[in-house]
Amino acid sequence: MRLFARLIILLLSLSAAACATQPPRFRDEAAAKLDQLKLEGGERLRPAEYASVLQAFLKGDAYLMESEQEEADRYFQMTILKGDLLAQEVAAEKARRLAEAARLAEEQRRAELERLARLEEERLVKAQAAEKARREAAEAERRKVRPVAKEPVLVASWTVRRGESLPLIASRPEVYGDRNLWPLIYRANRDQIRDPKHIWPGQVLRVPRNAGRDDFAEARRYAQDHPLH
Structure with missing residues (x-):
């Protein structure tokens, strides 16, 4: 009888020891949850909350070390x-x-678009201003008063130079400005010109200034009929 009782006690002790060595139900799940949180950045994004979860897991492990499986599982469930x-x-x-x-x-994209739009607007304004300045300068140049050529001082006499002829003298601006008016000079100086084709340097020829429109017309006709070659 005593032997049987001892066997019963031994079996109960072995059964209790076996139960004590079995791992808690929720530890693996709690450990996996911690690993998942770390991978997802929980320790970095929510350090205080992650520390609280870790603390619950560590308490569960502490109870497990003391063989208080039920209390350990409670903390592992809390960890989860x-x-x-x-x-x-x-x-x-x-x-x-x-x-x-x-x-x-x-916001950065919109700011960049606004900056580019301002730059484009500034470029257009500068281009328009430059074009306006160019047009104004061109208009000012177009309207600029050209220097008026001085009217030649008309002479009443002419001293013949080497190589000159009556048509050449008549073409001078200060004489008539028209080579075909040479007959006017010839007729006014018949006293010293025998042949209109021959004049000499140093001769002082009178230049008539009282000739009218008809005189000019008649002189031109005469010059055409009697060309000096």
């Missing part, structure tokens, strides 16, 4: 619950940061 909440917060924070990055990128 806190981990789920933190995972939601991390996802929301990532979404918020993505939205903020997109908003900043859009």
Whole structure:
């Protein structure tokens, strides 16, 4: 009888020891949750919350070391619950940061477009101003008063130079400015010109100034009929 009782006690002790060595139900899931949070950036994005989850897991391990499996599982379950909440917060924070990055990128894009638009507007204004200045300069140049040629001083006499002829003298601006009016000079100086084809340097010839329109017309006809070659 005593032997049987001892066997029962031994079996119960072995059964209790076997139960004590079995791992808690929720430790692996809690450990996986911690790893997932770390991979998703929970430690970086929510350091305080991640530390709270880790602390719950470490307490579970501490109870497990003391063979208090039930209490350990309670902390491992707490680790899982806190981990789920933190995972939601991390996802929301990532979404918020993505939205903020997109908003900043859009603002930068709009700012760049506005800057380019201002530069283009400034370029157009400068180009228009330059074109206006060019047109005004061209108009001013067009309207600029040209220097008026001085009217030649008409002479009443002419001293013959070497190589000159009556048509050449008549063509001088200060004489008549018309070579075909040479007969006027010839007729006024018949006393010293026998042949209109021959004049000599040094001769002082009178230049008539009282000739009228008819005299000019008649002189031109005479010059055409009696060309001097």
